[in-house]
Amino acid sequence: MSREEWGIAVVGLGGIARHHLQSYQSRGLRVVGGADVDEIRGHAAREAFDLPFVTTDPEALIARPDVRVVDLTVPHVMEIRRPLVEAAARHGKALFVQKPLMPTLKDARVLVEIAEASDVPMMVNQNSIFAPQALRIGERFGAIGEPYYFQIDNRAWVDPTAHPWFGKSERWVNSDMAIHHYALVRHWFGDAESVSAHLARDPSQPGVKGETLSAAMIRFKSGVSGLVVNNWCYRGPEKHPHPNELILLQGSNGTISAHASEVVISTAGGEERLSVEGSWFPDAFGSAMAHFVDALDGGTPFLCEARDNLKSLAIAEAGYRSAAERREVRVEEALEEAGIQAEGADFW
Ligand SMILES: NC(=O)c1ccc[n+]([C@@H]2O[C@H](COP(=O)([O-])OP(=O)(O)OC[C@H]3O[C@@H](n4cnc5c(N)ncnc54)[C@H](O)[C@@H]3O)[C@@H](O)[C@H]2O)c1
Structure with missing residues (x-):
């Protein structure tokens, strides 16, 4: 299959969803629709990103047969997230949830268990790992011993x-x-x-x-x-x-010093300066979703799996x-x- 066949539903069309939508379009990821309880926000997102389907009823979107991944971009508030995770689990849809999964470990565990009980894969969008500066550091990690x-x-x-x-x-x-x-x-x-x-x-x-x-x-x-x-x-x-x-x-061999646009590697052998292409907003969002969809498509493990993420929350x-x-x-x-x-x- 291809990325195109993994229809994405974006639930919550507020501030961060705009970065998701912008970045997905540039990665060949297919958004089949969006939902927001606020009709005005839903309408604005539909206009800005030419979304084919927008609703104020999240479950109507999640239940659609062309939706295979639910991108949860709602606030990390239990009363909001829990019913949406339950709806995705009920309909057997994979979940891509914004950080923090929940602010407390106990609440995060509840969401993990809901997804596990229905055997739906859940990734937490810890996109720091997919930010261009982190990816650049990762390429040269070995240089410092x-x-x-x-x-x-x-x-x-x-x-x-x-x-x-x-x-x-x-x-x-x-x-x-x-x-x-x-x-x-x-x-x-x-x-x-x-x-x-x-x-x-x-x-x-x-x-x-x-x-x-x-x-x-x-x-x-x-x-x-x-x-x-x-x-x-x-x-x-x-x-x-x-x-x-x-x-x-x-x-043991040196130091990596980095910020958003440059990674500097300093060792006894000298200094290497690497520029960083792209930016965390919005690139890291598309990279994280592309990683998830490719892993689902290939049946392989993915980073930031929700149960594993409990150890970061811990x-x-x-x-x-x-x-x-x-x-x-x-x-x-x-x-x-x-x-x-x-x-x-x-x-x-
Ligand atoms: N770098 C990052 O990864 C990053 C950056 C910013 C925000 N976030 C996370 O994204 C989440 C959302 O943040 P935001 O800044 O976009 O918030 P926001 O308030 O701008 O948007 C949230 C949207 O969700 C909608 N909503 C609320 N309840 C809903 C429901 N039951 N069904 C459908 N829609 C509902 C709201 O109407 C609103 O439009 C937060 O958890 C935040 O921590 C992550």
Whole structure:
């Protein structure tokens, strides 16, 4: 079969769906329709992307025989996501769900179990892994030898006070944003062992309930350790806003320093500068969906499989516990607390 035969339904036609739709069109991915409970948004998306079918009834779209993949681009709110995951499971459709799968590990587990009970494949769109700078780093990963340290720095002023739902729950930057980086470092370094996190809330962002800054030191079972900083209350100069975070990887032979447009490899032999083609928005969205569809088509495993993604979410969960209790927290402790078996048959 070809990509063309994997009809995609986009459920939720808000801000991020536009990047999905733009990128899918350039990858030969076929969108058969969209759904949004907000009729005006649905209409606007239909006009902008020439969508063949748009409805305010998501299940009417999901049930269509030409839909084989449901791209869930609705807010990560349980009351919204659960019925949509149930509908996709009921109709036997593969699911491509936006990060974070859910802000808490317990809720994420519920969605994973719904999909598993109906045997529908589910990928979490952790598109940091498919961002052009990450793909470029991946090509030259071996140049630095044995990695032992990493640092990801994302600092900017982002105040979502006026946003209708973003930043309005008890958790924010660590669960909603740092999850990009937790998935990425897991992709590079394997499973994490423990987390020691500092969370803070800048009171000058009055509309935000949760943390506006998250700094998590993570140890991996492989021996690598490093720091992920998501500082969304930084007013200073030299901002590195998402998706232009600074990435630093150190290994026995040298260092990779990267941002959105350049990857620099420094070793004893000299310096190599590689430009990065494309951009995270929207390219990473199309690359992630193309990866999923190709894997479904070929019957092969895919990255960011939802149950596996629980281990990335467990880094965030361990971070919340670490910050609250002022101690280093084992990732397995967070998994066990959510009733998830850390090793063995529970995971692929
Ligand atoms: N880099 C990334 O991967 C990235 C970037 C931005 C947002 N996201 C994620 O994408 C998700 C959506 O974010 P957004 O910024 O597009 O939000 P948004 O509020 O702009 O859009 C969400 C849309 O979903 C619609 N909706 C709500 N309930 C619905 C339902 N039951 N059925 C159908 N439609 C429904 C809303 O009307 C709205 O149009 C979030 O989980 C967010 O974290 C991911």
